[in-house]
Amino acid sequence: MTRSVKAIRGMNDILPEETYKWEFFEQTVHEWLAAYGYRNIRTPIVEQTDLFVRSIGAVTDIVEKEMYTFVDHLNGDSLTLRPEGTASCVRAVLEHNLLYASPQRLYYSGPMFRHERPQKGRYRQFHQVGVEALGYAGPDIDAEHIVMCARLWSKLGISGVRLEIGTLGSIESRALHRTRLIKYFEQYLDKLDADARRRLYSNPLRILDSKNPEMREIIAAAPRLIDDLDEDSLLHFETLQHILRKQNINFEINPQLVRGLDYYNRTVFEWVTDKLGAQGTVCAGGRYDGLIAQIGGKSAPACGFAMGVERLLALMLEYGSEITQSVPHVYIVYQGKAAGDLAWKAAEYLRDEGLKTILHCGGGSFKAQMKKADASGARFALIIGDDEVQAEEVSLKPLRDAAEQTRVELRTAVDLIKKQY
Structure with a gap:
């Protein structure tokens, strides 16, 4: 395998x-x-x-x-x-x-x-x-x-x-402090860990940043740079x-x-x-x-x-900061070649109007597509079938409340959607 x-x-x-x-x-x-x-x-x-x-x-x-x-x-x-x-x-x-x-x-x-x-x-x-x-x-x-x-x-x-x-x-302050630190830590050579002993003469200031709990008391009592x-x-x-x-x-x-x-x-x-x-x-x-x-x-x-x-x-x-996930405004479902042509045109028009739009891909029945629309989180489904093509209109169905589905011109559908946002 x-x-x-x-x-x-x-x-x-x-x-x-x-x-x-x-x-x-x-x-x-x-x-x-x-x-x-x-x-x-x-x-x-x-x-x-x-x-x-x-x-x-x-x-x-x-x-x-x-x-x-x-x-x-x-x-x-x-x-x-x-x-x-x-x-x-x-x-x-x-x-x-x-x-x-x-x-x-x-x-x-x-x-x-x-x-x-x-x-x-x-x-x-x-x-x-x-x-x-x-x-x-x-x-x-x-x-x-x-x-x-x-x-x-x-x-x-x-x-x-x-x-x-x-x-x-x-630099001058640290040079003075470096001398004092070395002299101080030399008194505790047997209690310094390997990293501290290695850094004692090359960079003693770094010893103060040690996370070793066994050295906490020694470091706490070390000379303070602020005093120099x-x-x-x-x-x-x-x-x-x-x-x-x-x-x-x-x-x-x-x-x-x-x-x-x-x-x-x-x-x-x-x-x-x-x-x-x-x-x-x-x-x-x-x-x-x-x-x-x-x-x-x-x-x-x-x-x-x-x-x-x-x-x-x-x-x-x-701290529970509120961060909401962006969801589409509209999900377009359609069936048929002519409906598909209108759906593509409608999708680009909606995007031109600043609306986040998902155009259904992959085919399927209206029922299956509507399930996808609901799962997308969109507030509206825009439905296009043969009747809509003939009337040169679209059907707008709210997905997040009990309002009725309406059939309107595409421009009117855009105005209705924008009123909800």
Whole structure:
């Protein structure tokens, strides 16, 4: 027997019974971003591996364990399915010189790929919406991103999401803090797990992001980066807090918030929920002023955030957000060659009038076709037989109430249908 071919583990089909929820989410997001002046950018799914190694950081879980990397057998290049969108967005901005004229407000959406153990809210192919603002140095754009998110949660009917903010300071702040962290963790070498010991001298800040419960107490007592901030970084963070308070945005300061990518500096933030188990972060981001130069461009400030679509959809369902599936306005049933000709003409006319219309295909009796019409969810059936052809009319039958079937001209049928919507 031929073995059946199935989807790759952790890479899921999204069936029509679910896609209408995605379409509602995507439409809401597009309108929300347009309201803030963000423009769409679309980048390839596959990039040079070096882009992610240089931007994300070699000593990170993503680069070390999770990237889908392969060698292009045609030219020997090392290529990677994108694990996140910021690096690709910045690469495109630099390659096409978009920052030459003015700062850029951009957004992207689509699939990302990480080789993780699949579980609820975490898949190997997952979807993100990312927002990037490049060329803006002040804390006002950091605050705009956070305020934007709060507005989106309201539009999606999501509550119970809390905001955590922190700061990573400047390069100089982190250098001072790095020395203090190494000295602190060296006292607990026998209690550090393998990942922490490996990162102690290469990237000790990443130890703070460990999920190992046995290290929780040690990490909680570690020196706080916020205590080593330089004056400019502290002012940036305080101004951000001032704007958020004025906008009535509640937040908690989390000194251990370091984010999972190496390119962040100053502001970092996460929107977190307790409704999704271990996968509690639904949106995260911050400032990454060093990334543009790191990738090879002229140094410029930047910040952004990304949100997980699957997790947000799960939250929307958790809070009972009303998402209705689109159904056709009309289902056309007919019998006979002449009736078929009129049915095709009527279907295109109805669509020209903005009505979602299904034209029955596959033949069958009027009774069988009417069953299909009812199952489609349409509010009306448009019936065409020999009598209708002779009279140059159509029969309109309501399917969702007890109103009588009527025979009218096609234009009149359109007016009657539109009155119901």
